[in-house]
Amino acid sequence: MPSGTIWKxxxxxxxxxxxxxxxxxxxxxRIQFHLLHQSDQVRLHQQMFCAYEKIPVPSEDQIKGxxxxxxxxxxxxxxxxxxxxxxxxxxxxxxEFVKSAQISPLYLDHTYYLEPDSxxxxxxxxxxxxxxxVMNAAGICTWTMRKRSYLGAxxxxxTLLRLCTMRYADEVISAASLELxxxxxSEKELKIGSDLVNQLTAPFEPYKxxxxxxxxxxxLINKKARGEKVVLLRPRTLQPTPPDGLLQALExxxxxxx
Amino acid sequence: xxxxxxSFSLVAIPVRLVKAVTTGRISFRTLxxxxxxxxxxxxxxxxxxxxxxxxxxxxxxxxxxERYLPITDEELESVSPxxxxxxxxxxxxxxxxxDPLYFDHPYYLAPLKGGEKAYRLLAEVMHRTxxxxxxxxxxxxxxxxxxxxxxxxxxxxxxxxxxxxxLPGDGLAPKDAKLESAEKKRMERSIKNMxxxxxxxxxxxxxxxxxxxxxxxxxxxxxxxEAPALEEEDGEGPADxxxxxxxxxxxxxxxx
Numbered sequence: 001m002p003s004g005t006i007w008k009x010x011x012x013x014x015x016x017x018x019x020x021x022x023x024x025x026x027x028x029x030r031i032q033f034h035l036l037h038q039s040d041q042v043r044l045h046q047q048m049f050c051a052y053e054k055i056p057v058p059s060e061d062q063i064k065g066x067x068x069x070x071x072x073x074x075x076x077x078x079x080x081x082x083x084x085x086x087x088x089x090x091x092x093x094x095x096e097f098v099k100s101a102q103i104s105p106l107y108l109d110h111t112y113y114l115e116p117d118s119x120x121x122x123x124x125x126x127x128x129x130x131x132x133x134v135m136n137a138a139g140i141c142t143w144t145m146r147k148r149s150y151l152g153a154x155x156x157x158x159t160l161l162r163l164c165t166m167r168y169a170d171e172v173i174s175a176a177s178l179e180l181x182x183x184x185x186s187e188k189e190l191k192i193g194s195d196l197v198n199q200l201t202a203p204f205e206p207y208k209x210x211x212x213x214x215x216x217x218x219x220l221i222n223k224k225a226r227g228e229k230v231v232l233l234r235p236r237t238l239q240p241t242p243p244d245g246l247l248q249a250l251e252x253x254x255x256x257x258x
Numbered sequence: 259x260x261x262x263x264x265s266f267s268l269v270a271i272p273v274r275l276v277k278a279v280t281t282g283r284i285s286f287r288t289l290x291x292x293x294x295x296x297x298x299x300x301x302x303x304x305x306x307x308x309x310x311x312x313x314x315x316x317x318x319x320x321x322x323x324e325r326y327l328p329i330t331d332e333e334l335e336s337v338s339p340x341x342x343x344x345x346x347x348x349x350x351x352x353x354x355x356x357d358p359l360y361f362d363h364p365y366y367l368a369p370l371k372g373g374e375k376a377y378r379l380l381a382e383v384m385h386r387t388x389x390x391x392x393x394x395x396x397x398x399x400x401x402x403x404x405x406x407x408x409x410x411x412x413x414x415x416x417x418x419x420x421x422x423x424x425l426p427g428d429g430l431a432p433k434d435a436k437l438e439s440a441e442k443k444r445m446e447r448s449i450k451n452m453x454x455x456x457x458x459x460x461x462x463x464x465x466x467x468x469x470x471x472x473x474x475x476x477x478x479x480x481x482x483x484e485a486p487a488l489e490e491e492d493g494e495g496p497a498d499x500x501x502x503x504x505x506x507x508x509x510x511x512x513x514x
Contacts, residue, residue, distance in 0.1 A: 003425055014448030025359055025427065026419050031399050036318035036326050037303045037310050043318065043326060044310055047302040048288060052295035052486045062297060064286040065483070066473055072482040073289060074473060081469055097449050102456035105353075105407065105416055106278055106364045115430040123436040124445065130435070131446055137453070142461070151461050157357070159431040164358060169462035173278050175412035178368050183378045193383035196267060201389060202349040204356050206403070206421040209394070213338045213401030220337055221319050225327055233336045235343040238263040238270035243375040246269070250379075253267030 003027070007145050008117055011128070011154065013094035018124045019117035020092075022163065026111060031214055031221075079147055087144040092163070094139040094154060103138060103153055107166045114161040125161065132156035192250040199257040262343035264367060264380075264406065264413070266350075266391060271377050272370035273345075278414060279364060294483045338396045345415070347391035347406060350384070356405060360418040367406070367413040377413065384408035
């Protein structure tokens with residue numbers, strides 16, 4: 001069963017309007033830790049402190065300011081910044097369509113499934129999904145949901161439409177910032193490396209993988225909770241392949257893979 | 259943030275993890291309504307009524323309400339010793355086979371001293387073959403399935419959701435088409451007319467402009483307020499302390 005409706009809106013472009021309901025597509029479950037005070041194991045709370053008065057400040061006494069010069073602030077209500085389209089319009093406005101393959105995975109954030117909002121007679125849903133699927137296209141859109149503005153990609157997966165929120169370009173750090181130096185790798189090393197990668201290629205089968213660590217972590221927690229001694233293991237570290245041993249390591253790898 | 263080794267078959271490359279995502283908005287400070295003094299985020303012990311410094315903080319698992327079992331970093335690292343310092347590529351895959359639904363959080367890997375050549379080779383070879391590495395890797399409380407991707411000469415590492423976390427979407431899509439063919443044609447024409455190259459910078463610029471416009475408007479409406487001067491002490495507290503706290507919060511609360 002799909003999860004409940006999160007929000008309702010309407011996809012809009014040209015003279016097309018498709019009213020839809022958003023459903024979560026992903027749900028995360030993980031072991032949760034809290035932060036404790038070491039001395040008494042009391043759970044700590046995050047709190048904002050006034051640097052001047054040195055007292056905790058509750059959220060109703062917090063305001064936002066933009067620093068125009070040192071120590072001088074312009075008071076701004078952050079909600080004013082978020083509303084690109086009025087939330088009441090519930091419009092998911094498509095600004096343009098792009099080839100899906102052009103969207104770097106670094107931009108993709110959180111995916112929602114879209115269901116046609118049948119209360120509002122929603123013709124066009126199936127046709128839009130089919131067109132996006134056939135054209136390998138994604139609609140780049142913006143909308144305002146719960147007082148926040150979002151940028152997203154509208155895509156089809158089979159007959160289902162999906163909306164994936166995207167990070168803004170100034171939130172994605174470019175690879176150039178790593179300032180990698182140019183290093184010569186021989187054609188022979190690249191050739192053997194490519195052969196090796198092709199040898200080791202397998203289909204992507206995500207259902208084969210589960211978080212084995214969580215199960216082991218739960219065991220450790222149970223053991224420790226019973227007061228039993230926990231044996232500490234040192235993490236395994238690998239010896240780096242030296243640059244002049246790279247070719248040899250690749251050749252040995254290829255032999256092993258064959 | 260983290261350093262260790264990425265390996266495929268018999269090749270091991272020393273790397274460190276680098277963030278690929280940042281808060282890009284023009285940033286605002288949180289201020290005290292009464293005196294406009296900037297606020298600093300601190301960890302607070304309700305029992306002692308004091309601020310707690312990072313070296314006095316431990317992780318705890320809630321056994322029963324209000325009762326916690328402390329877990330040390332060494333214990334956490336000890337749970338999966340094979341995977342806490344090693345990103346071992348199990349298979350190479352076609353990235354096109356990965357439904358984008360699986361992508362969670364991206365990072366970069368940067369080579370450490372001595373690993374530059376093997377790093378360069380892996381990035382170039384994955385680029386040529388159009389492949390990505392699939393690996394398992396443990397950070398703090400969670401084991402991640404990750405895709406190691408070649409991107410502009412660098413290695414990016416994107417954590418993936420487990421298939422058990424993907425919810426079913428069955429039955430959400432309607433079974434039948436409803437539009438007249440003329441209307442469908444019109445929709446198709448609209449899409450074709452609106453085709454463009456993906457240029458994410460323009461949306462960031464638009465948002466930035468909007469913020470700047472609003473700030474300009476506010477400048478006309480109101481004078482900036484002044485925070486009280488602090489004696490000696492920095493409003494944020496020692497920078498490394500704040501950074502350390504933020505680091506802990508990130509690790510514990512959100513993602514790795």
